[in-house]
Amino acid sequence: GENVEQHPSTLSVQEGDSAVIKCTYSDSASNYFPWYKQELGKGPQLIIDIRSNVGEKKDQRIAVTLNKTAKHFSLHITETQPEDSAVYFCAARLGSTLGRLYFGRGTQLTVWP
Amino acid sequence: NAGVTQTPKFQVLKTGQSMTLQCAQDMNHNSMYWYRQDPGMGLRLIYYSASEGTTDKGEVPNGYNVSRLNKREFSLRLESAAPSQTSVYFCASSGLLAGGKDEQFFGPGTRLTVL
Numbered sequence: 001g002e003n004v005e006q007h008p009s010t011l012s013v014q015e016g017d018s019a020v021i022k023c024t025y026s027d028s029a030s031n032y033f034p035w036y037k038q039e040l041g042k043g044p045q046l047i048i049d050i051r052s053n054v055g056e057k058k059d060q061r062i063a064v065t066l067n068k069t070a071k072h073f074s075l076h077i078t079e080t081q082p083e084d085s086a087v088y089f090c091a092a093r094l095g096s097t098l099g100r101l102y103f104g105r106g107t108q109l110t111v112w113p
Numbered sequence: 114n115a116g117v118t119q120t121p122k123f124q125v126l127k128t129g130q131s132m133t134l135q136c137a138q139d140m141n142h143n144s145m146y147w148y149r150q151d152p153g154m155g156l157r158l159i160y161y162s163a164s165e166g167t168t169d170k171g172e173v174p175n176g177y178n179v180s181r182l183n184k185r186e187f188s189l190r191l192e193s194a195a196p197s198q199t200s201v202y203f204c205a206s207s208g209l210l211a212g213g214k215d216e217q218f219f220g221p222g223t224r225l226t227v228l
Contacts, residue, residue, distance in 0.1 A: 001172070006155075009153070032215075034216075034217070036219075041222075042221060042222075043117075043203055043205075043219030043220050043221050043222050044156070044203070044219050045219070046216050046217070046218075049216075089155060089156065100146075100158065100161060100171075101158075101217060102158075103155040103156040103157075104155055105153060105154060105155040106153075106155050
């Protein structure tokens with residue numbers, strides 16, 4: 001299977017600063033990399049994803065970059081706000097396994113006002 | 114659309130008791146999943162069902178059984194609960210969306226405590 005490692009496990013930033021969360025994966029056959037946000041007491045929700053034929057994707061204040069050679073991908077949040085505080089999970093999916101995701105262990109992001 | 118619904122929201126069991134966690138989705142998705150979430154461990158796949166009538170083991174299937182009752186419903190059963198099964202359980206579903214996107218949607222979770 002796939003092995004996804006995520007760093008850091010906790011991240012504290014001041015409101016307005018940027019936050020970066022990094023993930024590595026082990027299987028070069030992985031071709032889909034979603035990021036999920038989980039607010040307290042709720043289920044994870046997809047916030048952005050990237051496929052292996054793309055190097056970067058942006059959606060307003062969030063962006064994801066993918067380096068296939070190094071097998072790592074990152075989530076970038078700019079101009080952070082207190083409502084960005086949550087647990088963020090990266091995941092990877094092998095090309096041959098439709099739907100099945102392998103998750104990182106999560107990053108607790110806290111944005112201080 | 115309710116999306117993915119799970120029942121119950123909370124449950125306390127004694128060691129050795131059995132129970133079934135229910136999950137239903139109204140998005141006409143083919144694939145459904147059961148995960149458990151433990152502190153510092155992320156989301157670990159217990160079982161999944163790629164389509165109605167099929168089920169497969171994930172990373173941590175021991176102590177669990179599943180039933181894909183129909184396309185909408187996917188239940189998780191603990192036959193003899195153990196304290197190590199204390200966790201938050203999430204059900205998810207996925208299916209091909211317009212444009213070929215395949216997004217996994219999660220339910221609100223069931224918090225299970227085994228004493």
